[in-house]
Amino acid sequence: xxxxxxxxxxxxxxxxxxxxxxxxxxxxxxxxxxxxxxxxxxxxxxxxxxxxxxxxxxxxxxxxxxxxxxxxxxxxxxxxxxxxxxxxxxxxxxxxxxxxxxxxxxxxxxxxxxxxxxxxxxxxxxxxxxxxxxxxxxxxxxxxxxxxxxxxxxxxxxxxxxxxxxxxxxxxxxxxxxxxxxxxxxxxxxxxxxxxxxxxxxxxxxxxxxxxxxxxxxxxxxxxxxxxxxxxx
Amino acid sequence: xxxxxxxxxxxxxxxxxxxxxxxxxxxxxxxxxxxxxxxxxxxxxxxxxxxxxxxxxxxxxxxxxxxxxxxxxxxxxxxxxxxxxxxxxxxxxxxxxxxxxxxxxxxxxxxxxxxxxxxxxxxxxxxxxxxxxxxxxxxxxxxxxxxxxxxxxxxxxxxxxxxxxxxxxxxxxxxxxxxxxxxxxxxxxxxxxxxxxxxxxxxxxxxxxxxxxxxxxxxxxxxxxxxxxxxxx
DNA sequence: TGGGGAATTTGCCGTGGCGCAACCCCGCGT
DNA sequence: ACGCGGGGTTGCGCCACGGCAAATTCCCCA
Numbered sequence: 440x441x442x443x444x445x446x447x448x449x450x451x452x453x454x455x456x457x458x459x460x461x462x463x464x465x466x467x468x469x470x471x472x473x474x475x476x477x478x479x480x481x482x483x484x485x486x487x488x489x490x491x492x493x494x495x496x497x498x499x500x501x502x503x504x505x506x507x508x509x510x511x512x513x514x515x516x517x518x519x520x521x522x523x524x525x526x527x528x529x530x531x532x533x534x535x536x537x538x539x540x541x542x543x544x545x546x547x548x549x550x551x552x553x554x555x556x557x558x559x560x561x562x563x564x565x566x567x568x569x570x571x572x573x574x575x576x577x578x579x580x581x582x583x584x585x586x587x588x589x590x591x592x593x594x595x596x597x598x599x600x601x602x603x604x605x606x607x608x609x610x611x612x613x614x615x616x617x618x619x620x621x622x623x624x625x626x627x628x629x630x631x632x633x634x635x636x637x638x639x640x641x642x643x644x645x646x647x648x649x650x651x652x653x654x655x656x657x658x659x660x661x662x663x664x665x666x667x668x669x670x671x672x
Numbered sequence: 673x674x675x676x677x678x679x680x681x682x683x684x685x686x687x688x689x690x691x692x693x694x695x696x697x698x699x700x701x702x703x704x705x706x707x708x709x710x711x712x713x714x715x716x717x718x719x720x721x722x723x724x725x726x727x728x729x730x731x732x733x734x735x736x737x738x739x740x741x742x743x744x745x746x747x748x749x750x751x752x753x754x755x756x757x758x759x760x761x762x763x764x765x766x767x768x769x770x771x772x773x774x775x776x777x778x779x780x781x782x783x784x785x786x787x788x789x790x791x792x793x794x795x796x797x798x799x800x801x802x803x804x805x806x807x808x809x810x811x812x813x814x815x816x817x818x819x820x821x822x823x824x825x826x827x828x829x830x831x832x833x834x835x836x837x838x839x840x841x842x843x844x845x846x847x848x849x850x851x852x853x854x855x856x857x858x859x860x861x862x863x864x865x866x867x868x869x870x871x872x873x874x875x876x877x878x879x880x881x882x883x884x885x886x887x888x889x890x891x892x893x894x895x896x897x898x899x900x901x902x903x904x905x
Numbered sequence: 906t907g908g909g910g911a912a913t914t915t916g917c918c919g920t921g922g923c924g925c926a927a928c929c930c931c932g933c934g935t
Numbered sequence: 936a937c938g939c940g941g942g943g944t945t946g947c948g949c950c951a952c953g954g955c956a957a958a959t960t961c962c963c964c965a
Contacts, residue, residue, distance in 0.1 A: 503812060506901075509820040513812055528805030534812060557798055564797030565790055571804040572761030578811035579736060579746055579767060585818045586862035587742040590922070621943065629819035634922060636944060652931070652942060823952070854913065864953060869914060885912060885961060 442467060449546070452493050452519040453570050458562050466556060470546045475499075475539035481522060484536045491526040491553045494518050497543025498605070498617045502626070503535040512626045514574070515540075515617070517605065524574075526550040527557065527567045540617050585629050593628040594638050595667035598648070602657050611649055612658035620653045642666075675700060682779070685726050685752045686803050691795050699789060703779045708732075708772035714755060717769045724759040724786045727751050730776025731838070731850045735859070736768040745859045747807070748773075748850070750838065757807075759783045760790065760800045773850050818862050826861040827871050828900035831881070835890050844882050845891035853886045875899075 446463045449455045455463060473492065475481060481492065484504060499516040513535050516522055522537050522545070557564045584593050598615075606613040621632040621639070628635070639655075642648045647663055649656040657663060678700045682688045688696060706725065708714060714725065717737060732749040746768050749755055755770050755778070790797045817826050831848075839846040854865040854872070861868070872888075875881045880896055882889040890896055 503816050505816065505820055507820070511816045511819045513815075524805055524808070528802045528809075530805070530809070534809055557801070558794050561791050561794040561797050564794050564801055568790070568797055568800035568804055569761045571801055571808050572757055572763070575757075575804050575808040575811060576761075576763070576767055578808060578815060582746075582811060582815055582818065583736050583738065583744045585815065586744045586859075587738055587740070620941095626819075631923060632943080633924080633945085636942095637922090640944070853911095865913080866915085866954080867952060869912095870952095873914070 445470075445546075448495055448519075449493070452521070454493065454521050454563065454566050456566060458560060458566075462556070462560055462563075466548070469552050470548055473545045473547045475543045475545070477539055477541050477543075479539045479543075481537040481539065481545075482533050484533055486533050488523065488525040488530050488533055489550050490523060490547050491550055492522040492545040492547050494520050494522065495544040495546060497545075498540045499537050499543060500540055500623075501535045501537050510626050511629075512623060514577070515601075515605070521570065524571060526553050527571070529554075589669075590628065590630050590634055591638055592667055592669050593630070594624060594635060595663050595669075597624060597627050598655060598657060599660070599663055599667055601655075602660070606657075609656065612656045613660065614654070614656045618653035619655055623653075624655075678703075678779075681728055681752075682726070685754070687726065687754050687796065687799050689799060691793060691799075695789070695793055695796075699781070702785050703781055706778045706780045708776045708778070710772055710774050712772045712776075714770040714772065714778075715766050717766055719766050721756065721758040721763050721766055722783050723756060723780050724783055725755040725778040725780050727753050727755065728777040728779060730778075731773045732770050732776060733773055733856075734768045734770050743859050744862075745856060747810070748834075748838065754803065756783075757804060759786050760804070762787075822902075823861065823863050823867055824871055825900055825902050826863070827857060827868060828896050828902075830857060830860050831888060831890060832893070832896055832900055834888075835893070839890075842889065845889045846893065847887070847889045851886035852888050856886075857888075 442464070445467045446460065449463045449466060450458070450460075455466065458466075473481070475497065481499065482490070484502075494516050496518055499522060501513040501516065501522075502510050503513055504510050516537070523533065525531075525533055557567060584596055588596070601615050601619070602613045605616040607616045608614075621635045624635045624639075625632045639648060639650050642663075643650060645662070647657070647659045647666075649658055675697070679693065679696045682696045682699060683691070683693075688699065691699075706714075708730070714732065715723070717735075727749050729751055732755060734746040734749065734755075735743050736746055737743050749770070756766065758764075758766055790800060817829055821829070834848050834852065835846045838849040840849045841847075854868045857868045857872075858865045872881060872883050875896075876883060878895070880890070880892045880899075882891055
């Protein structure tokens, strides 16, 4: 019943995939539930690392803020993904803030529980390494883009990535499944909302995208891919 | 003797710290040695992931190249650090190229050996997660800097980081212990060698650094730290 | 000791995109 | 129905940087 369903969910999560069912049952028993409304903060940058979460439903955003107030979006989290990776690496304070974009539902555990399970079951630690390696790799790609590409290409790459990760087929094209403002895109691509706005307007004119208030639909993916490559000068 | 010394080295590596000695002995027995001369390539971006390494002595550089030929420096590796992390995450091809800067000496293992050891000994997998989490975190910081800071601040942060990681006390100040060209700094900060050169010249004039052909010495760390923070507009 | 090539320096110019500011638009609450 | 506020759009001017080009310096090697 209830418990079985939880175990099914854990089995599909990035951290616990392939872990034997009895271990999942143990994890399930040790977990608590956390609900967040849209806009609620799961934890803030600098908070002590004491809890680990896995997203059941909903979408969260991880950001980092500079002392000057500038913000950068590190990543988005969806179902099955983990929040609070510092628990796995022994960090003492969260490097970023995590906020719910939709009403969300998560599993939570005390840090010690997860650390204990990870040392007792290599499969979990192996998954942890794989997930963190994957995130490390994603960051390498973003860093490379940010270093070597023009703003328009970066925005194109970012939109394509979001469409791939959270795309939802509609009549008009592929819609990004969560609210995404110009400001958000700017914080993902290292530019300003003004420039993002101008770029999207230009694309709109060419019929490549259809966008509005915190909403982006990609109409011509191939055209966008061309933009993203743009080897020209 | 020989074998004991190898085990001591492994014990101090980032991946095998805290692993029981018998396991280290097993690892030692399964390892081979790899020597590289300055400039030699350990593996290239896109190569199949079949070997894992740990640096014994020397300094290596990990870079990523775009189809257009632009290069980005992902990180530097020194003694005790691992090369070929994709082995740990199940990747099939190397995301970047790794090149020796000095004459270097490494331990090597077939990928399967390391994967096997990691699943059999949770401590190794836990270390792997910790190291990859740390690298992920470093990339977050760099991404934030690249997104929000001016060129001069980014160069300052980068030089400070290098001085911290590979700094060597000298009479004139803290010297970065490996050859570091303007081009290298440019590829770390997402700018051009021209701009780096101009910036270093300006600093030189103020006595903040003392630099020359592939060589940087930081004279006034506090002044450089001020540059790096530079909250001014 | 004399090249030769790589690394660096520097001036000059062009420009992408940021900052600012004004304005518009839409959805929501009362 | 109406007003308000959070997003979004757009025009304008400026400037930090990149691109280009030429000169210089320095190290390595014959």
